[in-house]
Amino acid sequence: MSDPAHSNPHLQTPSPHSDQMEHVGGEHDVPLDVQDPNAPLEPQPLGGEVHMAPPAFDPSMMGEPMMAPPAAPTGGHEYGGEDVPMEPSPSSFDTPQQAYAEAPVQAQAMEAPAAMMPPMMDAPQQQPHYAPTMEEPQEDFAHIRPVPRVSIQAFCETDPVASKIHQTSQDRRMAKAHVKVDMGGIQAAVAHYQTVTTPNLILVESSLVGQQLISELEQLSEVCDEGTNVVVIGHRNDVHLYRELISRGVAEYLFAPVSMTEIMEIVGSLFVNPEAEPLGQSIAFIGSKGGVGSSTVCHNVAWAISDNFESDVVLTDLDLAFGTANMDFDRDPPQGVAEAVFSADRIDDTFLDRLLEKCSDHLSLLAAPSTLDRDYDFDANDFDQLLEVAQRGTPNVIIDLPHVWTGWTREILANADRVVITATPDLASLRNTKNLVDTLNEMRPNDSKPWIVLNQCNVPKRPEIDVESFMEPLGLQPAAVIPFDPALFGLAANNGQMVSETDAKHEIAQMFDTLASVLTGRRDIEPPAAKGLSSLLQKLKTRKK
Known part of the structure; x- marks a missing residue:
């Protein structure tokens, strides 16, 4: 078996803006979490490819439940319970400018070595709506097959990811799929599926990494029905994290930002017979x-x-x-x-x-x-x-x-x-x-x-x-x-x-x-x-x- 580190085409070189969040506007604005300046640099992606069919998301593979971190605030949106008010935190800022302005102050207070400091850059101008500064590359949909009748539900943390999934659901190739997009991340999914059955596919976005992410996924596994597939969209380009998630039954890990073709290809790989003849x-x-x-x-x-x-x-x-x-x-x-x-x-x-x-x-x-x-x-x-x-x-x-x-x-x-x-x-x-x-x-x-x-x-x-x-x-x-x-x-x-x-x-x-x-x-x-x-x-x- 090949090394999974050479498998995932979605593991890409991290962008210096990967931890930023631009607001789409509307009702789903959430704060920007700034990473600790003393945190080690992200691991570099590895090249190559692997041919490994990920196992279905099996709740029994997640092991014993672990202590989960406190649920992240969801901006006051309701997910099967009362609205949760937004509480400010030391690592949350209203705008990217505040985050960039505060970063050097935090670094100086901790007296971090210069080698551990992330590179600084000029603060980007605030954009009230999600509008890329450059034209997005044209995607090739010629090889994408129509998706069969499946139910898909996404729980996102950032507006760009939610917008991209919604945009994908409007494509003619997704016409038979029933797609619903909610905000709140994994914790919102856990709360939602306490009382309802899970769909064929759950897409969850999370900015967490390591044991924190695995702990939240364990909570999600406890409420998932048998046969449900889970795809995680993360903001850390980490080969070791990818290996860990795949080994625990996650269908796929995508590195944000995601494209429409990536989402369609993942859905197709899970629900379209790979031996089927190509459509004329x-x-x-x-x-x-x-x-x-x-x-x-x-x-x-x-x-x-x-x-x-x-x-x-x-x-x-x-x-x-x-x-x-x-x-x-x-x-x-x-x-x-x-x-x-x-x-x-x-x-x-x-x-x-x-x-x-x-x-x-x-x-x-x-x-x-x-x-x-x-x-x-x-x-x-x-x-x-x-x-x-x-x-x-x-x-x-x-x-x-x-x-x-x-x-x-x-x-x-x-x-x-x-x-x-x-x-x-x-x-x-x-x-x-x-x-x-x-x-x-x-x-x-x-x-x-x-x-x-x-x-x-x-x-x-x-x-x-x-x-x-x-x-x-x-x-x-x-x-x-x-x-x-x-x-x-x-x-x-x-x-x-x-x-x-x-x-x-x-x-x-x-x-x-x-x-x-x-x-x-x-x-x-x-x-x-x-x-x-x-x-x-x-x-x-x-x-x-």
């Missing part, structure tokens, strides 16, 4: 209004992904009443998406395979019935099981959404890995696209921005909004600008073919190939070419010829 990516297509060609773009991109990259694709036509995917691919399947949705309790890999219509070696179609013999009213989560089963067995799930705004379309857009909005260069389309982009950015703050496809451009004698003016209020670059070509698209539609099957060398066919590469992460969107003097001279030369 889902790409949802929707039009800014009716008739913009969203389905045509969707079907051609699905074909390009399957044909160019030889990657399996499931195309799901969710316009149940008026879907055209079966006509575009010249197919007439006897059953399709309707049977899947109305029999959601039967959906599994075998049942889905019976419903899929094979269009090519790598493209399968889940067609819409395109009939009006029934009403198609669905709840917000009616398509979840179908899409989850499809993603488990296929690397690419393409979703063709109708131009409607309902609970289920909103849910699918919120949970899709990528969203493509097809628009035409007119005012109504611009308004609707702006509303969609703003809504999606709010629903999906940790995901990529929507991709915009401008379709049916340069229609003769039709006033249009130019591409630059259309994209400027959106703050995005177009993923593709497709010109108006009724002859090409009409021929492909009448023959039940894709554009690349009709004319593989056509400019528009190449646009769909490029868009397929962009959406699958094989290339980036190329910025538009600058309109400079060289292009103007080239036009003049062409005219002279």
Whole structure:
């Protein structure tokens, strides 16, 4: 077995600001505890890695209960009892400035040796709200799997940690988890679980170390139900402490500050089967209004992904009443998406395979019935099981959404890995696209921005909004600008073919190939070419010829 000291990726080099606390504001402000200046310097982290599965948090492993230190004040917040008033202590200060101002006075009174003194620095300016002075690095969520239905409760001591856990709970990958965030640390958790059952996972933040931390965790173990996992978020980068906690049944020790991906990875490692196959990516297509060609773009991109990259694709036509995917691919399947949705309790890999219509070696179609013999009213989560089963067995799930705004379309857009909005260069389309982009950015703050496809451009004698003016209020670059070509698209539609099957060398066919590469992460969107003097001279030369 490898050394646990080389295991934990969360053990990082301590920051000189690790013992500070910035206030988020609101109702959970707590005082800053300043470490004794004569305390020894923190141990340096060790490198390397270890492969060790931490045991579940077992109350019987904690041994005999030990004398616990007095409960830390919780700022007057109620946790299963009466409010506890805040009592000042010699090591507590109202602001970081007071703490820094008092530190040298304490050090001088104790006559500590100069070698034992921590480095001094200028007092930071007080910030009434938690706002990092520099932009936080963009986190990569591509490898994070959705969390199953579990209950999680956090008991924090500082607002930044509480804010980060709350922010994580709002991510779409945590949609099925029930997350609650409270303040008060381990003592608040002990008091709370005296009378209620414990959830699947408890996150506790503590500034304590050594025997004091272990003593409080022993108290928590006495009220934990069997099967509950405990993750500790601490402020000491101590390898020996990490080893001790893991050996006593703590699931993981995270070193603050924590990131959203760290929290999601810990939850996933505890509740997601490590042997499960990775989920395929889902790409949802929707039009800014009716008739913009969203389905045509969707079907051609699905074909390009399957044909160019030889990657399996499931195309799901969710316009149940008026879907055209079966006509575009010249197919007439006897059953399709309707049977899947109305029999959601039967959906599994075998049942889905019976419903899929094979269009090519790598493209399968889940067609819409395109009939009006029934009403198609669905709840917000009616398509979840179908899409989850499809993603488990296929690397690419393409979703063709109708131009409607309902609970289920909103849910699918919120949970899709990528969203493509097809628009035409007119005012109504611009308004609707702006509303969609703003809504999606709010629903999906940790995901990529929507991709915009401008379709049916340069229609003769039709006033249009130019591409630059259309994209400027959106703050995005177009993923593709497709010109108006009724002859090409009409021929492909009448023959039940894709554009690349009709004319593989056509400019528009190449646009769909490029868009397929962009959406699958094989290339980036190329910025538009600058309109400079060289292009103007080239036009003049062409005219002279």
